[in-house]
Amino acid sequence: MNQIESKSQLPYAEVQCHMAATPIEAPELLVQTWFNTDRPLQLSALRGRVVVLVAFQVLCPNSVAGAIPQARRIHETFAPNDVAVIGLHTTFEHHDAYSPAMLQSFIHEYRLKFPVALDCASAAGPIPQTMERYKMRGTPSLVLIDKAGQIRKHAFGASEDLRIGAEIGALAQESSAAASLARSSAA
Amino acid sequence: MNQIESKSQLPYAEVQCHMAATPIEAPELLVQTWFNTDRPLQLSALRGRVVVLVAFQVLCPNSVAGAIPQARRIHETFAPNDVAVIGLHTTFEHHDAYSPAMLQSFIHEYRLKFPVALDCASAAGPIPQTMERYKMRGTPSLVLIDKAGQIRKHAFGASEDLRIGAEIGALAQESSAAASLARSSAA
Amino acid sequence: MNQIESKSQLPYAEVQCHMAATPIEAPELLVQTWFNTDRPLQLSALRGRVVVLVAFQVLCPNSVAGAIPQARRIHETFAPNDVAVIGLHTTFEHHDAYSPAMLQSFIHEYRLKFPVALDCASAAGPIPQTMERYKMRGTPSLVLIDKAGQIRKHAFGASEDLRIGAEIGALAQESSAAASLARSSAA
Amino acid sequence: MNQIESKSQLPYAEVQCHMAATPIEAPELLVQTWFNTDRPLQLSALRGRVVVLVAFQVLCPNSVAGAIPQARRIHETFAPNDVAVIGLHTTFEHHDAYSPAMLQSFIHEYRLKFPVALDCASAAGPIPQTMERYKMRGTPSLVLIDKAGQIRKHAFGASEDLRIGAEIGALAQESSAAASLARSSAA
Numbered sequence: 001m002n003q004i005e006s007k008s009q010l011p012y013a014e015v016q017c018h019m020a021a022t023p024i025e026a027p028e029l030l031v032q033t034w035f036n037t038d039r040p041l042q043l044s045a046l047r048g049r050v051v052v053l054v055a056f057q058v059l060c061p062n063s064v065a066g067a068i069p070q071a072r073r074i075h076e077t078f079a080p081n082d083v084a085v086i087g088l089h090t091t092f093e094h095h096d097a098y099s100p101a102m103l104q105s106f107i108h109e110y111r112l113k114f115p116v117a118l119d120c121a122s123a124a125g126p127i128p129q130t131m132e133r134y135k136m137r138g139t140p141s142l143v144l145i146d147k148a149g150q151i152r153k154h155a156f157g158a159s160e161d162l163r164i165g166a167e168i169g170a171l172a173q174e175s176s177a178a179a180s181l182a183r184s185s186a187a
Numbered sequence: 188m189n190q191i192e193s194k195s196q197l198p199y200a201e202v203q204c205h206m207a208a209t210p211i212e213a214p215e216l217l218v219q220t221w222f223n224t225d226r227p228l229q230l231s232a233l234r235g236r237v238v239v240l241v242a243f244q245v246l247c248p249n250s251v252a253g254a255i256p257q258a259r260r261i262h263e264t265f266a267p268n269d270v271a272v273i274g275l276h277t278t279f280e281h282h283d284a285y286s287p288a289m290l291q292s293f294i295h296e297y298r299l300k301f302p303v304a305l306d307c308a309s310a311a312g313p314i315p316q317t318m319e320r321y322k323m324r325g326t327p328s329l330v331l332i333d334k335a336g337q338i339r340k341h342a343f344g345a346s347e348d349l350r351i352g353a354e355i356g357a358l359a360q361e362s363s364a365a366a367s368l369a370r371s372s373a374a
Numbered sequence: 375m376n377q378i379e380s381k382s383q384l385p386y387a388e389v390q391c392h393m394a395a396t397p398i399e400a401p402e403l404l405v406q407t408w409f410n411t412d413r414p415l416q417l418s419a420l421r422g423r424v425v426v427l428v429a430f431q432v433l434c435p436n437s438v439a440g441a442i443p444q445a446r447r448i449h450e451t452f453a454p455n456d457v458a459v460i461g462l463h464t465t466f467e468h469h470d471a472y473s474p475a476m477l478q479s480f481i482h483e484y485r486l487k488f489p490v491a492l493d494c495a496s497a498a499g500p501i502p503q504t505m506e507r508y509k510m511r512g513t514p515s516l517v518l519i520d521k522a523g524q525i526r527k528h529a530f531g532a533s534e535d536l537r538i539g540a541e542i543g544a545l546a547q548e549s550s551a552a553a554s555l556a557r558s559s560a561a
Numbered sequence: 562m563n564q565i566e567s568k569s570q571l572p573y574a575e576v577q578c579h580m581a582a583t584p585i586e587a588p589e590l591l592v593q594t595w596f597n598t599d600r601p602l603q604l605s606a607l608r609g610r611v612v613v614l615v616a617f618q619v620l621c622p623n624s625v626a627g628a629i630p631q632a633r634r635i636h637e638t639f640a641p642n643d644v645a646v647i648g649l650h651t652t653f654e655h656h657d658a659y660s661p662a663m664l665q666s667f668i669h670e671y672r673l674k675f676p677v678a679l680d681c682a683s684a685a686g687p688i689p690q691t692m693e694r695y696k697m698r699g700t701p702s703l704v705l706i707d708k709a710g711q712i713r714k715h716a717f718g719a720s721e722d723l724r725i726g727a728e729i730g731a732l733a734q735e736s737s738a739a740a741s742l743a744r745s746s747a748a
Contacts, residue, residue: 352539
């Protein structure tokens with residue numbers, strides 16, 4: 001558990017990110033409950049689109065003040081056929097404070113329109129399953145997945161709009177084939 | 188229930204306030220759980236100090252982005268012997284989303300240091316008891332109580348720091364006797 | 375000149391202020407040009423009102439982003455019969471960049487409605503005359519003058535709205551007689 | 562002159578932009594004085610880099626509060642070999658308020674590190690020469706020029722970081738050849 005940290009006490013969070021030298025395929029999300037979607041989403045069904053995965057926590061100040069409004073701006077700025085925004089509610093703490101009903105009320109109050117997934121609890125410990133398989137360090141975290149399904153950025157903490165915009169803009173410009181090629185040549 | 192409104196969907200909330208022409212004594216708070224205090228607070232025991240009562244809701248965007256940081260600034264700006272800040276968590280909706288554990292986690296994550304009261308649920312309906320007896324219209328609401336225990340301001344929605352500062356500064360300047368006199372002459 | 379500093383390079387300016395233990399009478403302003411007023415203002419003619427003197431500089435980032443909007447908020451919040459806001463354009467540097475025409479355009483573009491004074495240049499050196507007699511350390515500076523004409527606060531750098539509001543609110547609550555008394559007892 | 566408007570009185574400026582259907586080559590800047598560069602810049606010498614041209618005015622509130630900090634963020638976010646930021650001071654009003662000395666002081670106080678050009682006055686009227694040949698509607702304006710020297714975006718008013726970031730990121734991803742091709746196929 002040492003590698004897990006909450007950013008919530010830092011007013012100006014430093015971004016800790018790694019642009020994977022060897023891109024790896026984004027694992028599927030393990031989800032307890034989906035909101036704002038008729039049926040569960042599969043990353044594998046989103047090939048050809050850039051996916052922006054925003055991990056947040058309702059009681060994390062940096063998530064609420066920073067990551068959630070940014071996710072909403074991303075969702076409003078890019079065409080859904082080019083860029084898919086997915087919220088992931090995940091936490092390794094305050095488990096007794098959270099419930100699907102609470103998350104649903106949050107989504108309603110903050111007028112979120114993009115799909116939101118509630119991470120699956122783990123029988124093994126406090127870290128939920130998607131957080132575990134993505135090796136997230138805490139919330140907020142932001143993951144960029146290219147058109148071929150590869151993780152191209154994984155950032156912990158606040159990210160600047162300008163930089164995120166540039167990275168999404170560049171990924172959206174890639175052809176699916178080029179993204180595939182990037183994977184092959186890196187392998 | 189028609190008079191109750193949630194401000195949460197308004198990005199720039201208009202203040203709706205009434206400076207009571209005839210000041211009335213602030214009724215005691217009806218509290219389910221207290222946080223950040225060794226024992227329950229009584230307004231009657233706070234005579235001689237200005238009391239700032241900030242009603243908020245964890246899932247209300249205007250409370251979280253506006254009223255809570257403002258309450259913290261008030262708490263940090265004024266000497267506690269002059270001005271007492273009290274948070275009141277109260278809501279007429281999302282009852283299944285809230286719990287004392289959730290409020291405790293919120294207080295921890297947002298580093299609140301002032302006493303916070305969780306309003307008592309009502310058997311009669313969705314409006315909790317303190318919200319009902321203060322006739323609050325929703326959250327956020329701000330109530331200023333003078334040194335003699337009289338309500339001097341009751342505002343629904345966002346309030347500007349400059350104006351709130353001026354009002355608290357003026358009330359703190361009053362002697363308890365003068366505040367008492369204001370009550371008598373108004374009666 | 376060593377005691378004069380520009381705050382402009384500090385993104386978050388610390389307030390350096392002194393609440394004069396022995397209040398002194400605010401000296402009259404020495405003004406080259408007045409804007410937004412039919413005739414020159416005399417502080418001596420403003421007894422009975424709190425005066426907020428805001429010293430700024432058009433090319434000083436902290437003045438433009440902080441002090442000027444704050445002065446406008448003060449002007450809009452308080453009744454003019456209670457609180458008079460006066461802007462003072464003053465600088466010990468960039469003298470060749472400034473002109474009355476430039477200040478007039480600034481006042482127009484920023485929609486300032488309160489009186490603004492252009493400090494008198496000094497034959498003796500780069501520090502203009504009002505800055506010199508007020509011993510200002512630079513811009514922005516904020517001076518609060520009570521109803522009896524005494525300096526009650528003199529701050530260099532950014533000031534928080536809540537605190538300034540409280541201080542103006544308290545001074546506005548004083549009677550002119552009480553303010554006078556404060557002067558006498560301090561003398 | 563009817564088509565020229567100042568945005569300065571609008572607190573939340575609407576972006577008015579056109580993404581030229583038929584890209585046209587960006588005309589060279591007509592410059593009275595250059596700052597922050599050893600020698601005059603030629604757009605023709607910047608082929609292979611994306612150029613971000615930010616037109617501003619020192620006395621325009623939206624320029625100072627919005628466009629200038631954004632230009633600085635762009636300059637800090639992108640590698641100079643990929644993206645060149647150029648400031649252009651230009652105005653059709655307040656001519657007697659401006660001087661090269663004033664612009665130099667502004668650049669110093671706001672710590673601008675990118676090249677800044679002072680637009681050439683026109684003998685024919687109040688609109689300076691570069692503003693005229695770019696048909697700018699006022700300040701702030703933002704022009705994106707691709708690696709082949711074509712204007713790809715021309716916006717009047719505030720632009721969101723996320724969108725600008727995405728557009729710059731996409732242009733930076735283009736090869737010079739592709740940009741050239743875009744020109745040919747559009748011609």
